[in-house]
Amino acid sequence: MPPLIAPLKGMHAGRAFGLLAFVFLLAFGVAVVQLALDQQRVIDVTSRLQEQTVPEIIRYQRLARNLEQIRQEGERIFAVSTQAARQQSLFVVTLIASHPSVLEHPESSRLAREAERFLGEVVRQAAGGEARLDAYHAEWQRLAARLDNQIDDVSIQGTNLASTDLKVATSAMNLARYKLMLVLVLVGLFLLAFIILVRRHLIYPLQRIDQALSTLSTEQPAPQFGSSRMLEIQAVEQSIREHHALLIQNDETRQELEQLANKDGLTGLMNRRHFMQVAELELQRAQRYRRPVTVAMADLDAFKKLNDTYGHAAGDLVLRIFADLVHAAMRQSDLVCRYGGEEFAFLFPEVTPEEASRLAERLRASLAGWDIALPDGRAVRVTVSMGLADASECPIEIALKRADDALYEAKRLGRNRVELAPGGRPA
Amino acid sequence: MLRGLLLVLLLCTLPAGQDGGASRAASSEALRVLVLDDAPPMSYRDASGQLTGFSVEIARALCREIGATCLFDVKALGQAVQTVAEGRADLAAVGIFDKPEQYSKLLLSKPYYRSLSLWLARPDIEPGAAGVLAAVVSGSAQERYARQRGWSVHAVRSAGAVREALTAGTVQAALVPMESALDMQKNRSFRHLGLTPTVYSSAELSGEAMIGISPLRPALREEIDGALDRIKRNGTYDRINSRFLPFRVS
Incomplete structure (x- = not known):
């Protein structure tokens, strides 16, 4: 020095x-x-x-x-x-x-x-x-x-x-x-x-501060500064470090809020509102490029009886396990949400109804063969009925309505099965 | 380069002193200057009747230097000093060596020449000796000196009258300033008298001659002193000196 x-x-x-x-x-x-x-x-x-x-x-x-x-x-x-x-x-x-x-x-x-x-x-x-x-x-x-x-x-x-x-x-x-x-x-x-003195203690620190500010983001690590001898520069550098920490904190909060706004609190799946927004966009993209896309509706069979028999906690557990199975069975690009109660909606991009029915069938079979252990030591088996419909040429609401009709048909035909809306064949 | 810088500095310091007099000059009113007209070579009338002489020309040069219009007037020595002391004239260029007590308010300039007095008499005549009558100019320092010592004195109006008294045998000796003695030496009759000059170097009789200034014009003294310094530096003074006197009197 x-x-x-x-x-x-x-x-x-x-x-x-x-x-x-x-x-x-x-x-x-x-x-x-x-x-x-x-x-x-x-x-x-x-x-x-x-x-x-x-x-x-x-x-x-x-x-x-x-x-x-x-x-x-x-x-x-x-x-x-x-x-x-x-x-x-x-x-x-x-x-x-x-x-x-x-x-x-x-x-x-x-x-x-x-x-x-x-x-x-x-x-x-x-x-x-x-x-x-x-x-x-x-x-x-x-x-x-x-x-x-x-x-x-x-x-x-x-x-x-x-x-x-x-x-x-x-x-x-x-x-x-x-x-x-x-x-x-x-x-x-x-x-x-x-x-x-001006260069060493003002210009150079200001240049470092300018560079740090221009690249300041949550993706970058906290900026590191040399030890400045001027209190004003030290104060500005400390403010930038605090600002960076605040950015990260804000980003984490934003992500948490986003999760709270878009996901279902029980299952961790998308909620219906977010699903409809994302599905709408995905449907528009598929229809613009004339790519295949399929939607599905699923409903856990006899879920009200399960609730009545084993209690709501058991029902909630079943819903969470089903959500886990969905996560495991679906592709990363597939969308799924808890549509309401024990009802779930799906969207399979780049997949024809026939191909989607195979995915649905695998899901149905997985659930049907799963002994779900309840907290009180008992085990239950739950089945799901699913209806699929082609969505490549109609709005999301109509496609979901057709899938829901196919689901109703699956229920009517005895539950624990996958039905394809007219215009597509069952797997 | 350094000499040039020094010269510039010198020049920068000069103007204040150089122009001061001329700027005031313009002093409106004319100055009344009193001189003698019978004391060659210091103050006399030339062949055409014009006043001239060392003191007169110095006074003229000073007037030019301060830019004043000067009106010359002739008075006898004693009258000239009194007139200026009373403020009825501005300057008296009559070679004042000391200031008579009764004129204590009279202002005096810086000295403008230095002189001495001579005792002119035969070698065997001592100053103040009994029966020796000495001629002096009335109102002069020589008269005061002689009277203070109780000498027998014959006071006359001018240096010319002193010479006449000597040649006429009215007096046996004279006590005169050197300028008057110089002029007397030019006179054949005087030289034939064979008088011996004896220098008097006492303080009262030798020393510095000054210009009398009216007590009503105190500012004029500073102007006259400054002008005197300037004419001594610019050669005017020496040219006047050479014109009227055989050697330098400053």
């Missing part, structure tokens, strides 16, 4: 999926907050870049420009020929070297002061004769070179201010990118887990 799924055992499906959704939302929410924080970091850095760093970079650029101005004014002091022009340049150098924009950068300020002092000395010396300037020019060249280097350094320092902010922004963006990828993986994993 996967460890992720094990805790879900015995949990309602709704709660299980709700829990998963909650965990997903929690994880996704945390990731989104993290991304938002990274985004805020980038916004803060870019804002700082705009509000603070860029002005600072511009300030460095202006400082570089002022240092460059000192260098240019120094060159001018050596280049011009008038002392007034030199003093003017020195004045500008003094102002720049004292300007707050230079003073606030210690290295630049030291160098600017050094240049100011040096150029001040140069201007003073120049007042005594321009020839003296040459002695200072080489040193000025070195100082100017240092100014150039300082200008470059200041420019680079200014540019590097942005690097820090950009590094922070890049770092935040990289982090955000990794987190975004992590979120995507997280979403993918949760979707995968969700699909697996």
Whole structure:
């Protein structure tokens, strides 16, 4: 069992999926907050870049420009020929070297002061004769070179201010990118887990339930399901098993009711109503296909006397034994019913009256030779009279009437015999 | 790709700051801006009589940036500060370094340039020495500084008047801002005086110059500050700086 799924055992499906959704939302929410924080970091850095760093970079650029101005004014002091022009340049150098924009950068300020002092000395010396300037020019060249280097350094320092902010922004963006990828993986994993759970715990069980329902019948054994982990699925599966048991119970009840409705309670033979329905159908079939069919009426001889002599229990016993003999003697396709009292009706499909009379005779003979043991130890013999008639060309009621007439004839001729209605010969 | 993303993020964060001023601009009414006309190179009239100079052009650039129509008016330094402090004008681009106590309600913008003060005199004349009369601009930080220290002071209306007082020998020295000294250096008569500049770096005399804003227009200060940041970033400020001054003053 996967460890992720094990805790879900015995949990309602709704709660299980709700829990998963909650965990997903929690994880996704945390990731989104993290991304938002990274985004805020980038916004803060870019804002700082705009509000603070860029002005600072511009300030460095202006400082570089002022240092460059000192260098240019120094060159001018050596280049011009008038002392007034030199003093003017020195004045500008003094102002720049004292300007707050230079003073606030210690290295630049030291160098600017050094240049100011040096150029001040140069201007003073120049007042005594321009020839003296040459002695200072080489040193000025070195100082100017240092100014150039300082200008470059200041420019680079200014540019590097942005690097820090950009590094922070890049770092935040990289982090955000990794987190975004992590979120995507997280979403993918949760979707995968969700699909697996849905397939394993909902779709597959529902498919099994669908299959079980489509084949559910009393002929099939009770459906077997795997052990589902979701209570709802377990409940549905249990309901299907109970439904199947109910189907079987209903079928058994139906069969019992059918028996009660169609059979004679004493003998177990068909009752007259059911016999007439089935015989009617059988007769129609035989007449449609022009097949032979014969009906018969039978009556136990002197049955009233037997009842009077041995009691109704003995009479009932005789009726049941006769029914058993009928079952034993008749073909499976033959129909027989207790027509009323000690009277019985028969229908022999695919049999001519002549052939049927042989079956009837065998039945009559069986009964006539049977010693029926009564519960009190005595034994009785019972005979039966039967009348047969061809039913292949007339309705069942008429055929039975003719068979009954033949039965009456058998009674009249002495009982315990089989008579064929006119139109057929006795066996 | 990452740089592109950063650029997009940068661009996304810019508009709020960039367009704010212009959108408000349209502020209906015109702004009354007070400037000097006798303090070159910061504020003066050119050959055609038009007001110009570093402070004037910065003020014009700020007006353009916030989209306002600005009407320039000329006042002496002390009057300009007082007029704006009383709300009778909106801006004073006259290089205010500190706020006089009596104008405590005056609003000040972010600094728009940094300056220092110079003592102009022969090398043997010490500031505050007995019998030394120093010229200052009336209403300036230099005047307040000198008077607080009990110096003999000759207050004049403008930097031009300071130069005239020096060349005429009315005064032996002057305490002036560096911009005025720069302009004086262009004058041959002044140069012939052979005065030595001494830098005064005390807090009262050097530092940051601001634009005075009417206390009745507090929202205007935020607009002016934002516009100042923008013109410093977009190069407008440096072009004006190069036009009027030999070095960067911010």
